Amino acid sequence: MNKLVRFGSAVALATLFAGSALAQDPTFFRIGTGSAGGTYFPIGGTIANGISSPPGSRPCDEGGQCGVPGLIAIAQSTTASVFNNTAVQNGELEAGLAAADVTRSMYLGEGKFDGKPHEKLRIVANLFPEDLHLVLPKGASIEGLADLKEKRVGIAQAGSGTQVAVLQMLDAWGVNRDNMSEAELNNSQSAERLADGQLDAYFYAAGWPVSAMVQLATTKGMELHSFTEDDLAKINEIIPAYIPSKIPAGVYEGIDYEVKTPAVSALLIVSSDLSEELVYGITKAMWNDNTRKLLDNGHAKGKQITPDTALDGVLALGVPLHPGAEKFYKEAGFLK
Known part of the structure; x- marks a missing residue:
């Protein structure tokens, strides 16, 4: 992954080494985005910030981060959709942003990807139109x-x-x-x-x-x-x-x-290897009030990323939802 350039999100990695953090095991979560001049890059950074809650950080109700406890998400600049889906399939990334058409073709092994299905790809959410x-x-x-x-x-x-x-x-x-x-x-x-x-x-x-x-x-x-x-x-x-x-x-x-x-549509993709519990927590954190504020105050497209549109076109795409995401949407009433 030496070609990847790490994007410094608001997650202060120094907290990993602070006092109480030493007793906790962090979970690192890499999100593949796109080039620095595009939209995936800033949106990926915002999502990483929203779902993170590094070991030792203050609880959400005390003004701390409201992500998944112990999670350190890092957005990484890549060449975008094809790279991100391939890296998720191969375990080099836990998640990535990718275009819906490319994700469908790669999951099914169709078109340019004929005979090479990427069967581990799973959807967390539809994000915004590209x-x-x-x-x-x-x-x-x-x-x-x-x-x-x-x-x-x-x-x-x-x-x-x-x-x-x-x-x-x-x-x-x-x-x-x-x-x-x-x-x-x-x-x-x-x-x-x-x-x-x-x-x-x-x-x-x-x-x-x-x-x-x-x-x-x-x-x-x-x-x-x-x-x-x-x-x-x-x-x-x-x-x-x-x-x-x-x-x-x-x-x-x-x-x-x-x-x-x-x-x-741009999608947030994860690997089927990730546990239901982890992806449930990530999906829940994506749609909490804290992440909502981050999305609304970041890139202009952030305002279009909502739970009401998270499943738009997803169920007909032919690529499965991750069970953890599916569990959240059912509990929240967005999916029957």
Whole structure:
């Protein structure tokens, strides 16, 4: 895991070594997220903070952390969905954030993952919609995806759900690695290359606002491609998990128009190897009042992460809920 960069959440690891903590055994819980310029990274850090309660910390009712007693959750930057699901399957991560379409394909061993089912993947919650951003230089525009032939295009980093989906979409319009100059870069790198004139366009699926795009929009400027209704319907037919969505006007500086684009749900995934008791505690901690405050005051997408939407689309996806999460949702009345 030397490629992973640990994100310093609000969990103060020093408490692990403080007085009373020495008598307790901590449980470390690694959550794979995404690149620093995306949405998985800050959301994963917020979730890690909310579910943590390191040994020796003050009880929740005394102003301490309100997570799972003894749990130290650490959000780690990765290349996102494909990497996170693979690492959860292999036991290199306890949890990860991942796109619904990629998670389904990997669990079932379909499509690109044909014959390689990731049978240990389990869902804890649907989190938020990830809108596909097709970013163009300021003043540029395209009629449709076919216009990206012979262009320099950022297709997101290898190991990301964005890249898997984007290559499927582009192929339907006759665009592929043979007739475009593709760049496998994370969101921050893509934004930098576009600003420097080294890319003609790049794709990134994430919950808005995306920090790297906020910076790009306020410095060099940018445009976002708005898909037609027919194109959105075609994409939904190709990848059913991608549904029509909208990025409101004003989310990014200079983008004063509504952007029609496909979106896919982001999920919190864990391993089936985790105990029912632990995942029950984690699920319960995710939806307590303390975590609610953290989500509401963090990244803008945090407000969309609610127990009322936690099961949206999940039961029809074909990937099981973890028994611990299922137990919580039944007790809380969200699941019969």
